[in-house]
Amino acid sequence: MPEHIKARLAEEIKALEHELTTELPAEIKKAVALGDLSENAEYHMAKQRQVFVNARLGQLKKRMGELAMVNLANIPADRVGFGSTITVFDSSKDEEIIYKLVTSEESDVTKGLISTTSPIGRALLGKFVGDTAVVVTPNGKRELEILKLATIHDVVPEDKTLPEVTKE
Structure with a gap:
């Protein structure tokens, strides 16, 4: 932690x-x-x-x-979990967005830091690259397709170019 x-x-x-x-x-x-x-x-x-x-x-x-x-060792290395940086395609906005799943104390939506307990965070947890997460928001449903994923176990470069983890 x-x-x-x-x-x-x-x-x-x-x-x-x-x-x-x-x-x-x-x-x-x-x-x-x-x-x-x-x-x-x-x-x-x-x-x-x-x-x-x-x-x-x-x-x-x-x-x-x-x-x-x-226990950070229990966080999965092949799917979205705490500390993951995820690039998603939001079909409702027709754009790619980068999120990082963090604790509720660290969350800041304007910086892309999403709490694991938020609706988006909960929808993304456990998903693999290629999966689509459906998030119900006050403005309606949003579909987020996971394009890239770097877990807490991966080294994330400073330029936010994320290594791709594929579903096996």
Whole structure:
């Protein structure tokens, strides 16, 4: 799993834990000192933030656990999987598009970085060169024919000219 994602999540966890254990208790203490808690906006805002930070910490820790369980050796070398760079022909747009399947934290559609959990990502997973993936979008169905494929196990040149993996 990309180490920069784990590092970014760990950094956010550390910052939120600091806020939860140091900053928020100080804010709550100051707000309590102001008196009447029933109409104390500072107190209510600090308590709401505390609930949010706790929930976000839970999400991040769960995601870190999920990422730790990913074994890159189990990703297929002959079909689309996490880390694959895929050149597809989109018949609805009549153009070739290059996508790379990444984690949800890395996804950026404008750069062609598609999450494995997105509709396009899910439709492409497990497909071979020559297969057609049908994606249902709000604008209707899109058919994506896989023209070229480079998996996470292949070395992808910087010029985005991808080696072709054929279906056997």
